[in-house]
Amino acid sequence: MAANESTHHFITLLPNTIHSLTHSIALMADHQAPLSSNNPIRFGIIGCADIARKLARAMSLAPGVTLYAIGSRSIDKAEKFASLIGVSGTDHEIIKLYGSYDQVLEDPCVDAVYLPLPTSLHTQWAVKAANKKKHVLLEKPAALNVAELDQILEACRSNGVQFMDGTMWLHHPRTIKMKNLISHFKTFGQINFIYSTSTMSVNPDFLESNIRVKPDLDGLGALGDLGWYCIGALLWAKDYQLPTTVQAQDVTTNCTGVILSFTAAFHWDISSNNTAATIHCSFFSNTSMDLTISGSNATIHTNDFIIPYQEDSASFELSCGAMFVDLHIGWNAVPEEVSVDCELPQEALMVEEFSRLVRGVVYDGVQPNCKWPEISRKTQLVLDGVKRSIDSGCKLVQL
Amino acid sequence: MAANESTHHFITLLPNTIHSLTHSIALMADHQAPLSSNNPIRFGIIGCADIARKLARAMSLAPGVTLYAIGSRSIDKAEKFASLIGVSGTDHEIIKLYGSYDQVLEDPCVDAVYLPLPTSLHTQWAVKAANKKKHVLLEKPAALNVAELDQILEACRSNGVQFMDGTMWLHHPRTIKMKNLISHFKTFGQINFIYSTSTMSVNPDFLESNIRVKPDLDGLGALGDLGWYCIGALLWAKDYQLPTTVQAQDVTTNCTGVILSFTAAFHWDISSNNTAATIHCSFFSNTSMDLTISGSNATIHTNDFIIPYQEDSASFELSCGAMFVDLHIGWNAVPEEVSVDCELPQEALMVEEFSRLVRGVVYDGVQPNCKWPEISRKTQLVLDGVKRSIDSGCKLVQL
Numbered sequence: 054m055a056a057n058e059s060t061h062h063f064i065t066l067l068p069n070t071i072h073s074l075t076h077s078i079a080l081m082a083d084h085q086a087p088l089s090s091n092n093p094i095r096f097g098i099i100g101c102a103d104i105a106r107k108l109a110r111a112m113s114l115a116p117g118v119t120l121y122a123i124g125s126r127s128i129d130k131a132e133k134f135a136s137l138i139g140v141s142g143t144d145h146e147i148i149k150l151y152g153s154y155d156q157v158l159e160d161p162c163v164d165a166v167y168l169p170l171p172t173s174l175h176t177q178w179a180v181k182a183a184n185k186k187k188h189v190l191l192e193k194p195a196a197l198n199v200a201e202l203d204q205i206l207e208a209c210r211s212n213g214v215q216f217m218d219g220t221m222w223l224h225h226p227r228t229i230k231m232k233n234l235i236s237h238f239k240t241f242g243q244i245n246f247i248y249s250t251s252t253m254s255v256n257p258d259f260l261e262s263n264i265r266v267k268p269d270l271d272g273l274g275a276l277g278d279l280g281w282y283c284i285g286a287l288l289w290a291k292d293y294q295l296p297t298t299v300q301a302q303d304v305t306t307n308c309t310g311v312i313l314s315f316t317a318a319f320h321w322d323i324s325s326n327n328t329a330a331t332i333h334c335s336f337f338s339n340t341s342m343d344l345t346i347s348g349s350n351a352t353i354h355t356n357d358f359i360i361p362y363q364e365d366s367a368s369f370e371l372s373c374g375a376m377f378v379d380l381h382i383g384w385n386a387v388p389e390e391v392s393v394d395c396e397l398p399q400e401a402l403m404v405e406e407f408s409r410l411v412r413g414v415v416y417d418g419v420q421p422n423c424k425w426p427e428i429s430r431k432t433q434l435v436l437d438g439v440k441r442s443i444d445s446g447c448k449l450v451q452l
Numbered sequence: 453m454a455a456n457e458s459t460h461h462f463i464t465l466l467p468n469t470i471h472s473l474t475h476s477i478a479l480m481a482d483h484q485a486p487l488s489s490n491n492p493i494r495f496g497i498i499g500c501a502d503i504a505r506k507l508a509r510a511m512s513l514a515p516g517v518t519l520y521a522i523g524s525r526s527i528d529k530a531e532k533f534a535s536l537i538g539v540s541g542t543d544h545e546i547i548k549l550y551g552s553y554d555q556v557l558e559d560p561c562v563d564a565v566y567l568p569l570p571t572s573l574h575t576q577w578a579v580k581a582a583n584k585k586k587h588v589l590l591e592k593p594a595a596l597n598v599a600e601l602d603q604i605l606e607a608c609r610s611n612g613v614q615f616m617d618g619t620m621w622l623h624h625p626r627t628i629k630m631k632n633l634i635s636h637f638k639t640f641g642q643i644n645f646i647y648s649t650s651t652m653s654v655n656p657d658f659l660e661s662n663i664r665v666k667p668d669l670d671g672l673g674a675l676g677d678l679g680w681y682c683i684g685a686l687l688w689a690k691d692y693q694l695p696t697t698v699q700a701q702d703v704t705t706n707c708t709g710v711i712l713s714f715t716a717a718f719h720w721d722i723s724s725n726n727t728a729a730t731i732h733c734s735f736f737s738n739t740s741m742d743l744t745i746s747g748s749n750a751t752i753h754t755n756d757f758i759i760p761y762q763e764d765s766a767s768f769e770l771s772c773g774a775m776f777v778d779l780h781i782g783w784n785a786v787p788e789e790v791s792v793d794c795e796l797p798q799e800a801l802m803v804e805e806f807s808r809l810v811r812g813v814v815y816d817g818v819q820p821n822c823k824w825p826e827i828s829r830k831t832q833l834v835l836d837g838v839k840r841s842i843d844s845g846c847k848l849v850q851l
């Protein structure tokens with residue numbers, strides 16, 4: 054303890070500040086808790102990006118999970134973040150605040166880290182975390198390229214820790230419902246076309262100074278920040294079969310070469326059922342997150358696939374066997390709105406799933422799950438393909 | 453009269469067979485009615501395709517319009533069609549049936565013709581009709597290429613007759629409402645991206661024998677039949693500015709080279725505000741007709757833009773200034789569903805608008821309207837560009 058006292062603070066949660074934040078954050082002493090599968094998985098957050106506030110709340114909502122430590126580049130920043138998420142120094146429930154990332158990794162009580170750092174820092178800190186036997190929940194895009202991601206995944210593999218990237222929508226029950234539907238061949242038929250967007254209309258300040266347009270921080274720009282979702286959606290729909298080709302179109306970059314908007318077309322060859330797809334990502338358009346999957350027998354539409362309009366339920370539109378009525382003056386049926394309730398927000402479900410896997414490794418001696426690292430790697434592979442196409446002046450790229 | 457008696461029949465309408473078909477079909481004698489702007493515009497239908505039933509109904513619904521004559525390649529076919537639309541030989545209201553197309557054009561009482569013929573016959577019959585001073589309502593795609601369309605348009609121009617292609621959705625009040633919205637710069641901002649589909653899942657018989665997949669009849673296949681709508685939608689959204697480039701992707705053809713499915717990407721350069729667009733058309737996917745217009749401040753979605761789900765009203769989804777709530781756990785507002793009532797079906801509104809223009813020419817001596825021929829020509833020009841890209845193995849084509 055003594056060595057740490059000058060650089061870390063114990064801090065406690067203010068009641069009723071963030072909805073439900075406190076309910077699952079139990080008192081954590083500064084020593085290793087006894088090994089028991091009833092113990093919560095203790096998270097350290099490394100880096101105090103805005104998105105980390107959402108994850109802090111998710112950790113408070115997910116059962117069996119505790120936010121245990123917050124590390125920032127200075128103790129002031131950590132304190133400021135703690136205050137933002139409703140933590141103060143006067144209560145009985147404790148979160149440790151550290152003025153460096155390393156101290157979080159040195160803390161033996163931290164089971165897992167969540168890393169919302171700029172993408173250019175992912176490899177360094179995710180590898181370090183894995184080497185310190187911390188399980189790694191890594192914000193998307195996972196890495197700047199697949200070579201960097203492979204270093205991270207290898208570090209996780211060789212240290213026996215779980216890896217997952219922070220793609221939340223994959224954990225929403227609507228996503229699972231849609232997947233069941235599109236996988237039911239008799240209902241849906243063959244998937245012929247997929248369309249996905251992720252756009253947001255940013256202000257001039259963002260274009261000037263946000264880390265997502267800085268070549269040394271998030272050099273992939275809209276491709277990493279927004280494209281990660283759309284590419285992930287295509288792969289998700291295609292059961293993670295890689296497309297055969299990809300071709301970028303209509304690319305806009307800033308003066309440093311960071312991608313601000315682009316469109317890209319994908320094709321899966323006949324061995325993958327000849328599917329085509331288009332994605333569009335932009336920092337210049339009104340917020341959109343469309344996902345349309347067009348099968349031979351049915352179509353699914355949703356326009357909020359990444360972040361649902363509301364937390365407690367989400368829906369999609371399903372059109373099956375659409376035909377025209379006689380004289381083609383209308384359709385035989387209006388598409389059905391399929392609504393799916395969500396008891397926990399998708400980010401809490403993500404944290405819960407990650408922690409379930411971590412618990413298996415920590416308490417039950419099972420191997421880390423391979424599915425999530427594979428999903429991240431395939432997403433990154435396709436993202437790299439789009440980047441190659443962009444860098445080549447929008448040539449068709451074979452994957 | 454005598455010369456016609458052996459090859460044409462008078463035929464009358466059965467009451468109550470097609471909804472409202474009879475209400476506007478007044479008795480037509482076999483002689484030129486006196487010139488009066490109160491007279492209905494008298495249509496001849498040339499060719500008895502299925503779609504002509506829809507137009508026959510539209511003519512019955514549109515005020516100031518009469519279905520006066522039906523011409524087919526044989527009198528039997530004309531009679532069969534007449535029976536399908538609820539016409540019999542025992543009532544007091546009369547439609548003339550002809551066993552040839554030429555006889556319709558020879559009939560001096562016919563003001564205008566509607567031509568639902570296979571595309572390869574458009575030039576021949578539309579030019580003939582114009583030369584006979586018949587106003588021309590031509591089913592889409594207008595022609596196989598812009599050179600053929602120019603022959604038609606020149607014939608209409610030199611004969612002083614009105615031309616319009618049969619794109620119905622442009623006449624729907626929803627379309628006008630959407631146009632007003634996307635044209636309001638303060639609300640919508642700049643149009644950055646447009647996405648449109650037209651797909652239908654056809655059966656094996658269609659792929660074998662439908663005229664839309666026959667190289668000698670509708671040689672453009674899905675490009676003409678479906679792509680016409682999507683290309684038209686892009687141009688409509690862009691105030692008929694032509695895109696700078698077009699590139700086809702993912703083309704499937706049958707063994708004779710007729711296009712069965714394709715995707716295409718479009719770009720408008722900086723002088724046209726840098727818009728990008730993607731369309732997808734296919735005979736292999738569940739019926740879809742999506743139109744999404746993505747602006748810097750707002751987004752419009754509709755999934756039934758070509759034929760609304762229902763006749764009496766249609767809607768679109770409007771999202772303006774979409775933001776995330778704090779913590780990005782939802783949106784500041786769910787998109788608004790904007791519903792637009794439609795007192796007459798869009799095809800009746802089209803017939804009404806066409807007839808209004810014809811009436812101007814016939815009774816008021818005004819020049820034929822230029823807007824509709826221009827819309828057709830620009831649509832055809834872009835369609836030609838997609839075709840060139842397809843024929844070149846999906847190269848980028850400058851327009």
